Amino acid sequence: MRASLLAVTAVLLAAPAASQQQDYSKVEIKVEQVAPGVAVLFGAGGNIGVSYGPDGNVLIDDQFAPLVPKIIAAVKGIDPDPVSFLINTHWHGDHTGGNEALGSAGTVIVAQDNVRKRLAVDTVSKRYGYTAKALGKAGLPVITFTREISFHLNGDTLQVVHVPRAHTDGDSLIYWTGANVLHMGDTFFHKETYPFIDRDSGGSIDGMIAAAKRGLALVKPGGRAIPGHGPVATRAELQAYHDMLVDVRGKVAAGIRAGRSRAQVIASKPTAVYASTIASDGFIKPDNFVGGIYDDLKAVPRR
Numbered sequence: 001m002r003a004s005l006l007a008v009t010a011v012l013l014a015a016p017a018a019s020q021q022q023d024y025s026k027v028e029i030k031v032e033q034v035a036p037g038v039a040v041l042f043g044a045g046g047n048i049g050v051s052y053g054p055d056g057n058v059l060i061d062d063q064f065a066p067l068v069p070k071i072i073a074a075v076k077g078i079d080p081d082p083v084s085f086l087i088n089t090h091w092h093g094d095h096t097g098g099n100e101a102l103g104s105a106g107t108v109i110v111a112q113d114n115v116r117k118r119l120a121v122d123t124v125s126k127r128y129g130y131t132a133k134a135l136g137k138a139g140l141p142v143i144t145f146t147r148e149i150s151f152h153l154n155g156d157t158l159q160v161v162h163v164p165r166a167h168t169d170g171d172s173l174i175y176w177t178g179a180n181v182l183h184m185g186d187t188f189f190h191k192e193t194y195p196f197i198d199r200d201s202g203g204s205i206d207g208m209i210a211a212a213k214r215g216l217a218l219v220k221p222g223g224r225a226i227p228g229h230g231p232v233a234t235r236a237e238l239q240a241y242h243d244m245l246v247d248v249r250g251k252v253a254a255g256i257r258a259g260r261s262r263a264q265v266i267a268s269k270p271t272a273v274y275a276s277t278i279a280s281d282g283f284i285k286p287d288n289f290v291g292g293i294y295d296d297l298k299a300v301p302r303r
């Protein structure tokens, strides 16, 4: 079974060891209606977007393999049609764990090119201390795209837009143009934790900022933004998240320019003003977030 990246990351970051072995039998899938034809499923792992209606159901991400029966039951409660398509926002196991079960059942899996490449091979991360096993053929996307692909169904258009080098190198944003709802995948972590930027998978702070900016260009005022983790957001909350990324990156960059060490930049607490809006005890702690940005900015020559 694929390792849960986030659970393993949490262990690495000294969270309670209990989070490593999640008891999926206790997980409940909760359904939130976001707009006509659009719902979100909350369980364990990444938030699942659902497009439903007369043309068949589309899932965006699928959490963990043991949860697939519960996920299918929750979808059936919304719309009895089968899951025709699955879009993976990126390759991480807490978003693709159900791929093999859904693919075997006939769901067509769609993702950006790099998602298929990463799912097809074993991934060993020294930095985060985990190994993710390659998925079997049934779990791999059968349709991939480089920049964009659109789904025309259920009275709406789902625009799937690749954002380069953000949380990983294969992230997609999915925008319902009629319903004015945006699924950001893990380019958006809302309230529950500081953002995770997976540099081993090609992620970068500047790509995260660009992804948030792209999301803001897609979703119109009054629309909603579904994060990879955390509650559904307003456009204003997505704007605040974007501004937080820009602010913290700026403070870290200023520390580097002033010749401060990694430890000094972390000690200067560049995230202090967000203590009341973002949980400090999530799977990415403020210090890890800041340290990761420092490493990223140090690794790549910048202006």
Ligand SMILES: [Zn+2]
Binding pocket: 090, 092, 095, 167, 186
């Ligand atoms: Zn992720």
